[in-house]
Amino acid sequence: MTTAAPVIDTHVFLRDGDKILLSQRGGPYGYGRWHAPSGKLNDDESATKGAARELLEETGVTVEPDHLRLVHTVHHRQSADVTRLGLFFEATRWQGSPENREPSKCLALRWFPVNDLPADIIEYPAAGLYGYLKGTEGFTEHGW
Secondary structure: OOOOOOEEEEEEEEEEOOEEEEEEEOOOOOOOOEEOOEEEOOOOOOHHHHHHHHHHHHHOOEOOHHHEEEEEEEEEEOOOOOEEEEEEEEEOOOEOOOOOOOOOOEEEEEEEEOOOOOOOEOHHHHHHHHHHHHOOOOEEEEOO
16 A cells, blocks of 8 residues: 555635635636636645745735635545645735736636635535535545
8 A cells, every 4th residue: 555645736715805716717627617726736835835826826916825824625536546635725815906817727817705606616626615615624525
């Protein structure tokens, strides 16, 4: 038996009152569907620094890593060979206005009221988003 080596993803729920910023995928995975700004953690960075970096790269919004609050974790089975550990952070303080900085990967950025989210959110990030919004125990296993 081998030791698990999941991909570690960071996701950021940029929150403005009752609204959350979502991005619409433009790449092959989940094309046209919604998710939170996210990306893979690099080997040389902490989870909060990676989340802040990904948010800046995708949206142009700057958030201090210590202003990110971990709100949910998802252990996702992507395939027989790939698992992911998704760390979902909330950001309520930031600088800048969101803009699409990765048009080759993102079709749109849009604010959604938390009580009127799109139906077509990609399942893996949806597990983290709904776990966060429902205030569940902070952990979801998805795809197992």
